Amino acid sequence: MNTMTLYVERNSPIHRLDPLVKLLYVAASILLTYILPEPLYIGGILFVTFLLLIIGKVFRNSLPIVTLSMFLIFSLVIVQGFFHPDNVTELFAIGPLVFYEEGLYVALVLVMRVLVMVGAFSLLILTTATDEMVERLIKKGMSPKIGHVILSVLQLIPQMRATMVKITDAQRSRGVETEGDLLTRVKAFFPLIGPVVLNSLNETKERSIALEMRGFDSPMKKTFLNEAKQYPHNKLIAGLITGIVILGIVWRVFG
Amino acid sequence: MNRFKLKDIAFSYSPDVSIFEGLDLTFDSQTTAIVGQNGAGKTTLVKIMKGLLKPSKGTLSIDGESIADQTAAQLAKRVGLVFQNPNDQIFKTNVLEEVMFGPLNIGFSRFEAEKGAREALKKVGLESKVSDNPYDLSLSERKLIALASILAMDTEMVIFDEPTTGQDFAGKEKIKAIINELKAEGKLILCILHDMDFAADVFERTVVLNQGEVILDGQTRDVFPEKNVLEKAYLEQPYVTQIAQALGYNDSFIHESELVAFLNNKK
Numbered sequence: 001m002n003t004m005t006l007y008v009e010r011n012s013p014i015h016r017l018d019p020l021v022k023l024l025y026v027a028a029s030i031l032l033t034y035i036l037p038e039p040l041y042i043g044g045i046l047f048v049t050f051l052l053l054i055i056g057k058v059f060r061n062s063l064p065i066v067t068l069s070m071f072l073i074f075s076l077v078i079v080q081g082f083f084h085p086d087n088v089t090e091l092f093a094i095g096p097l098v099f100y101e102e103g104l105y106v107a108l109v110l111v112m113r114v115l116v117m118v119g120a121f122s123l124l125i126l127t128t129a130t131d132e133m134v135e136r137l138i139k140k141g142m143s144p145k146i147g148h149v150i151l152s153v154l155q156l157i158p159q160m161r162a163t164m165v166k167i168t169d170a171q172r173s174r175g176v177e178t179e180g181d182l183l184t185r186v187k188a189f190f191p192l193i194g195p196v197v198l199n200s201l202n203e204t205k206e207r208s209i210a211l212e213m214r215g216f217d218s219p220m221k222k223t224f225l226n227e228a229k230q231y232p233h234n235k236l237i238a239g240l241i242t243g244i245v246i247l248g249i250v251w252r253v254f255g
Numbered sequence: 256m257n258r259f260k261l262k263d264i265a266f267s268y269s270p271d272v273s274i275f276e277g278l279d280l281t282f283d284s285q286t287t288a289i290v291g292q293n294g295a296g297k298t299t300l301v302k303i304m305k306g307l308l309k310p311s312k313g314t315l316s317i318d319g320e321s322i323a324d325q326t327a328a329q330l331a332k333r334v335g336l337v338f339q340n341p342n343d344q345i346f347k348t349n350v351l352e353e354v355m356f357g358p359l360n361i362g363f364s365r366f367e368a369e370k371g372a373r374e375a376l377k378k379v380g381l382e383s384k385v386s387d388n389p390y391d392l393s394l395s396e397r398k399l400i401a402l403a404s405i406l407a408m409d410t411e412m413v414i415f416d417e418p419t420t421g422q423d424f425a426g427k428e429k430i431k432a433i434i435n436e437l438k439a440e441g442k443l444i445l446c447i448l449h450d451m452d453f454a455a456d457v458f459e460r461t462v463v464l465n466q467g468e469v470i471l472d473g474q475t476r477d478v479f480p481e482k483n484v485l486e487k488a489y490l491e492q493p494y495v496t497q498i499a500q501a502l503g504y505n506d507s508f509i510h511e512s513e514l515v516a517f518l519n520n521k522k
Contacts, residue, residue, distance in 0.1 A: 163343070169307045170344035174404065175331035175360030191356070194346025198390065202342065 005130045005154055006061070014056030014123065018231035019133040020140065021238050025052075026120040028241045033113045035248045039105075042112040049119035053126075062122035069118045073111050080107035130154055135226060144222065152207070160200060167195045257318055258283050259304065259334075259412060259443060264313035266303060274299050275467045278313070282412075286434060286444040288454035288475065291464035292489040297447045300464070301414045304445075306330040317411075332361045335410035339417045341394070341401035350376065350392075350400055351385040357408045368407070375406035378433055395426050402433070412443040419450045431457050455479055455493035455509040463488050480507040 009015075014022075029049060033042045053059040080103040081091075087100030124133075134147040168178055171191045178188040211217075264278040274296050289297050302308040304315065306327040315322050322330060335357075338344060347353040351372055358368035376382045379399040384392065389400050398421060405413060418430045434457055437444055448454045454461055454475065461478040463471035465488040471478050479485070479496050491497070499508040499517075508514040 166338075166340070166343045169302065169327070170338045172307060172327035173305060173331060173336045173338070174344065174357035174408070175328050177326065177328040179326065191346055195343055198346070199342055 006065075006125050007129050008058050008061050008126050010057040010127070012056045012058075012127070014052060014058075014127045016231070017127075017237070018234045019124075019128045019136045021231070021234060021241070022124045022128055023133075024238055024241050026124050028245045029116050029120045030113075031245060032248050033116050035245070035252050037109055039108050039112060042109060042116060046112055046116050046119065049116055049123060052123055053119060056123060056127045058122070058126040061126050062119065065122045066115065066118055069114055073114060076110045076114070077104070077107045080104070080110065132229075135224065139224065139228065144216075148211070148216070156200075156203075159203070160196065163199050164192070164196055167192055167199070170195075257443075260314075260316045260319075261300075261304070262314045262316075264303065264310045264315075266299060266308065266310045273467065275303075275310070278467070278469070280462070280469065280472075282443055282445055284441075284443065285459040286438050286446070286457065287460045287462060288446050288448050288458035289462045289464060290448055290451065290454055290488075290490060294466075295464040295488065296467040297464055298416060301336060301416065301445065301447060305334050305336045305414065307336075328360070331357065331408065331410070333410055334412045334414065335405035335408050336414045337402050337405045337416060337418060339420060341389075341397035344401055344404070345389045345397060348388055349385065350381060350387050350389055353389055353400055354404045354407050357404050361408060371407040371409060372403070375403040378406055378436065379403045380429060395422050398422065399426070399429070402430070406433070406437075410442070412445070413437055415444075415446040417447055417449065419448070419453050427453060451479070451491060451493045452495070455496070463490065476507050476509055479509055480505075 029045050032045055036042070050059065053062050081099045082097055082103065084100065084103035084106050086102045086106075087098075089101040091099045091101050091104060093099065131151060134142075134150055138144050138147045171188065172178055176188050176191050177184050178192070179185075259282040261278060261280045264275050264280075265273070266275045267273045278300075280300075289300065291297050299308065303310055306322070306325055306329070309323075317333060322333075345353055347356060351369070354372035354375055355365075355368040358371050359365070363371065373382065373385070376385060379402055381396065381399055381403065384396070389397055392400070398418070402415075402418065415430075415434075419427050422430065431453070434444055434446070446454075446458065458475050460473065461471070461475040462469055463478065463485065470488060471481055471484050479492050482492055482500070485492060492500070493509055495508050495511050495514050499506065499514050504514075504517070506517070508517070
């Protein structure tokens with residue numbers, strides 16, 4: 001069964017980093033793009049993020065994720081370039097529509113910010129196994145229930161996909177045509193969606209009963225299956241990232 | 256329908272793992288059980304026959320007429336498939352409407368569909384539950400609804416996928432009676448089974464599949480004594496055959512009554 005995680009197993013220093021440090025990097029890099037909203041600084045953060053993706057051997061894997069954000073990026077450039085309220089200096093015109101320098105500058109900042117976000121999140125999800133991250137967060141005090149929700153959603157979606165295939169087969173066997181024009185597909189929707197929803201509800205109920213049977217809600221202190229992993233230079237890297245954020249704030253206030 | 260023929264069938268889910276390669280099988284008037292371990296290709300085979308999967312090579316025909324280009328929905332008029340899990344199909348809020356759904360899809364009038372549905376529900380013993388919500392019934396009853404919904408379509412061929420799973424003795428007896436009744440009506444019956452006792456008890460012919468290949472195919476009486484071949488497919492003999500062999504009798508016993516009669520005669 002396909003899993004819903006995008007994790008790519010590689011042997012790289014980024015993979016060996018503490019998931020919480022990577023999470024801190026995501027927060028810090030995004031925060032810095034707001035603290036220092038100049039293209040030069042954001043460009044620097046973007047460069048570091050892409051460099052980390054290359055060091056993590058997942059740069060190529062991040063490209064489809066970046067491509068997905070292209071629609072948003074394209075929309076930002078169009079909207080800001082043509083319609084930003086501060087637009088004064090004309091760059092070029094397409095018929096009656098004029099594209100402005102000020103709008104382009106705003107769009108550039110926004111686009112770079114989006115790329116930093118996408119890149120940083122890609123770094124996190126492509127180099128971190130979901131269960132490792134969830135376990136690390138639970139050890140840091142996150143509710144195991146939230147952890148379970150995250151992991152179950154990742155498991156349930158492929159399961160639902162498999163169930164959907166079975167249900168489609170069962171209904172096609174009873175003469176429901178699922179292929180063809182839009183009307184045919186709309187007609188097939190109700191016989192398919194009913195069993196999918198009912199199956200999901202049943203599975204969820206059975207899953208929760210099975211969890212309770214295994215003491216999920218027990219008030220006892222839980223023992224973790226995996227021993228606490230040692231992450232070398234953890235504090236140093238986390239301190240460095242925090243230091244850079246503080247430096248950025250100081251620069252912004254006094255610079 | 257007299258004959259369903261598969262010729263030189265090749266199928267794979269991915270390019271590097273082949274499920275069938277040059278499979279030839281013909282199903283005729285005999286009731287047939289298909290047995291084999293998990294992953295042997297049983298469900299894939301019936302999905303190909305039902306048009307749910309398309310083979311990469313080979314031909315499928317019913318009474319000599321090719322059905323390769325027909326969709327599962329088009330084949331629904333001729334081939335019925337009773338799925339293992341009834342929850343994969345049930346979506347109506349009462350039993351009668353659920354059973355009428357298939358017949359209405361394949362062009363029955365409302366009157367014909369209701370008549371067929373009521374008859375099918377009577378066959379499976381659920382005629383008193385026509386107004387119930389299927390999800391208020393037990394799993395074994397829902398399995399019978401799924402069976403009735405195919406019987407109501409009055410197809411020439413009926414394929415069962417693990418009909419005995421989750422059924423108690425009475426349920427199994429009911430399914431056995433239905434299979435015999437369908438056979439008497441001249442329908443072609445095929446059944447995927449893990450229950451060797453049921454296979455031995457009910458079916459005239461047994462096909463043993465192992466890793467996409469037919470390793471045994473013949474009269475059920477001749478298939479089940481082949482202990483060594485069955486073991487290759489990780490299957491065990493029916494209990495009555497095992498008991499007879501443990502007692503040192505090499506005749507092929509596949510019904511309890513045969514063994515009892517034999518032992519009585521020996522006294």
